[in-house]
Amino acid sequence: MSLADDLYRETILDHYHNPRNRGEIEDASAKVEGVNPLCGDELTLYIQLDGDTVKDVKITAKGCSINTASGSMMSEAVVGQSIADVKKTVDAFKSMMMSKSGDVSLPEEMEELEALQGVRKYPVRIKCALLPWNTLLEGIITAQEEQKVKEVK
Amino acid sequence: MFDIKAVRKDFPVLDRQVNGKKLVYLDSAATSQKPLSVIKSLTDYYENYNANIHRGIHTLSEEATEAFEVTREKLRQFIDAAEVHEIIFTKNATEAINLVAQTYGRQNVLPGDEIVITPMEHHSNFVPWQQLALEREAKLVFLPLTEEGEIDLVAAEKLITKKTRIVAVTQMSNVLGTINPINELAKLAHNVGAVILVDGAQGVPHLQTSVRELDCDFLAFSMHKLLGPTGVGVLWGRESLLNAMPPYMTGGDMINSVSREKTTWNELPWKFEAGTPNIADVIASAAAIDYLNALGMDAVRAHEIELVEYAIKGLKGLGDAQIYGPHDATKRGGVISFNFKDVHPHDVGQILNDAGIAIRAGHHCCQPLMRDLKVMGTARASFYIYNTKEEVDILLEALKEADKVLGHVACR
Missing domain, CATH: 3.40.640.10 (Type I PLP-dependent aspartate aminotransferase-like (Major domain))
Incomplete structure (x- = not known):
């Protein structure tokens, strides 16, 4: 198996060619932009909260295969989760991507994300994979702030 | 013209391997390699x-x-x-x-x-x-x-x-x-x-x-x-x-x-x-x-025109490569920026690296120009005195391989 085969696994290419949850949410709780100035990845993330639950996530992106696939897989993993669980998922994913001690096993419901472990061998690409996840965290904070503002009103 | 084999011997780094392949250094516009002297x-x-x-x-x-x-x-x-x-x-x-x-x-x-x-x-x-x-x-x-x-x-x-x-x-x-x-x-x-x-x-x-x-x-x-x-x-x-x-x-x-x-x-x-x-x-x-x-700047320039002409012809032969800038090799220097349909240049660069080929991918510190060109970035191969037509051939072969791995992706 060549290095590229390890990076461009079937799961990743599938999400790259057919990204899930692509698009916009008209009345989103928050809309945030994520940019990777080094390589030019750009994405806009829309998040819809329902109380403490992430009801919907949509992404429009101009990015590389890793960035696009990671965003697609992220959206599938977090929709329907509570904010507390989303944060746990993000933490688990990030620890896997930053792991220095070989492959990490994720909980069963996150297994698909393990396909992105191959990216670890390419340190400059890790930030491509992390961009959607960091943008999601920013989206949650922004959405929660918006909610607070509405409550005060 | 100069003896390219002799020139290559003066650059120790050109002997090294990358991912088990002989290094093909096509990123001299970022920084050139250095001769032993x-x-x-x-x-x-x-x-x-x-x-x-x-x-x-x-x-x-x-x-x-x-x-x-x-x-x-x-x-x-x-x-x-x-x-x-x-x-x-x-x-x-x-x-x-x-x-x-x-x-x-x-x-x-x-x-x-x-x-x-x-x-x-x-x-x-x-x-x-x-x-x-x-x-x-x-x-x-x-x-x-x-x-x-x-x-x-x-x-x-x-x-x-x-x-x-x-x-x-x-x-x-x-x-x-x-x-x-x-x-x-x-x-x-x-x-x-x-x-x-x-x-x-x-x-x-x-x-x-x-x-x-x-x-x-x-x-x-x-x-x-x-x-x-x-x-x-x-x-x-x-x-x-x-x-x-x-x-x-x-x-x-x-x-x-x-x-x-x-x-x-x-x-x-x-x-x-x-x-x-x-x-x-x-x-x-x-x-x-x-x-x-010692090489003479006229010879340096002539060598680059030859390589650029050869590379542009080869890239055009691949079919759907978009080449930016003048197509006449005498009007341009030894850098060629290109894209394949909607494949992100970073993915191209990554797969080329597996073949030992070093190119640049991204916005090249020219974000306003990228916006004008309506691209997120480009792949860029750049040449200098130590590059050869054989290396251009290796590049073209690797690009065919990249196309196979990534396939054509519709514009999103």
């Missing part, structure tokens, strides 16, 4: 005459000072400057441009004035002028480009006006490869009393350059793209302009006399060289210039 010059300095320069009366200091100043004279000849003290050492081309923006620019650009640049400038010849314009409430004017990425001279004639103080333009684009008509732009600038700064970072390493023939007022470039070490930039400026400019940085070496109340400045070039400079790398830069002189 440059590497040896560095160790020779540190092993035999490491000392500070322009001070002390001991033998080592005298030897170091002399070697340092030899580079300055070689550079004067290399760019055909009138005076050796018009050559100023900086840490890179970016610092050389900032030096002019912060001294000449601040002194001469007033509210309502205009600074003229092009959309193909590298951030280093873009951001300093944008910031100066903001600071001085001046206007940043862009010369439009033609479809093939060349400066529209008819439009330039209208846009360079009595309000123009500075025209700042690259000699050769690091993305499009376009070689710009500096001489014509210099005439337009001088007709309205403006000065012209040329960013020679890409041009000087590849094109025979005479500041007198270009008739420019400032030229900035860096040695690391020209076979030399990193950490050495060069600013050339007309003596009369440099003399009228205030210092950029103050401190040791750049002074004439210092009292408690005031300081007088040293003469050129030292007025602009505060503090201990990058002695070793400046000295080793002389070996880089010697190397290019």
Whole structure:
């Protein structure tokens, strides 16, 4: 198996060619932009909260295969989760991507994300994979702030 | 023409393997590889005459000072400057441009004035002028480009006006490869009393350059793209302009006399060289210039035209490659930017790296140009004296492989 085969696994290419949850949410709780100035990845993330639950996530992106696939897989993993669980998922994913001690096993419901472990061998690409996840965290904070503002009103 | 096999032997790094494949280095526009003579010059300095320069009366200091100043004279000849003290050492081309923006620019650009640049400038010849314009409430004017990425001279004639103080333009684009008509732009600038700064970072390493023939007022470039070490930039400026400019940085070496109340400045070039400079790398830069002189800049250029012609033909043969900039190899330098349909250039770069091929992928420090081209980035192969047609063939084969891995993806 060549290095590229390890990076461009079937799961990743599938999400790259057919990204899930692509698009916009008209009345989103928050809309945030994520940019990777080094390589030019750009994405806009829309998040819809329902109380403490992430009801919907949509992404429009101009990015590389890793960035696009990671965003697609992220959206599938977090929709329907509570904010507390989303944060746990993000933490688990990030620890896997930053792991220095070989492959990490994720909980069963996150297994698909393990396909992105191959990216670890390419340190400059890790930030491509992390961009959607960091943008999601920013989206949650922004959405929660918006909610607070509405409550005060 | 020169013996390419002999040239390649002078560059030790070309022997190495990457991912089990022979290195194919196609990223010289980012930084060139270094010949053994440059590497040896560095160790020779540190092993035999490491000392500070322009001070002390001991033998080592005298030897170091002399070697340092030899580079300055070689550079004067290399760019055909009138005076050796018009050559100023900086840490890179970016610092050389900032030096002019912060001294000449601040002194001469007033509210309502205009600074003229092009959309193909590298951030280093873009951001300093944008910031100066903001600071001085001046206007940043862009010369439009033609479809093939060349400066529209008819439009330039209208846009360079009595309000123009500075025209700042690259000699050769690091993305499009376009070689710009500096001489014509210099005439337009001088007709309205403006000065012209040329960013020679890409041009000087590849094109025979005479500041007198270009008739420019400032030229900035860096040695690391020209076979030399990193950490050495060069600013050339007309003596009369440099003399009228205030210092950029103050401190040791750049002074004439210092009292408690005031300081007088040293003469050129030292007025602009505060503090201990990058002695070793400046000295080793002389070996880089010697190397290019021995090949002859005409031969360097002829070699690149041949490679670029061959590569463009090959890329077009792949079918759906979009090639940016002029397609005529004589109108462009040794860089080729391209994209495949909607495959992200980073993915192309990654797969090429598996084949041992080093290219650049991304926005090339030209984000405004990327926006104009409506792309997120490009893949870029760039050539220098040590590259061969066989390496272009390896590139083309690897691109076919990349296409297989990623497939065609619809625009999103």
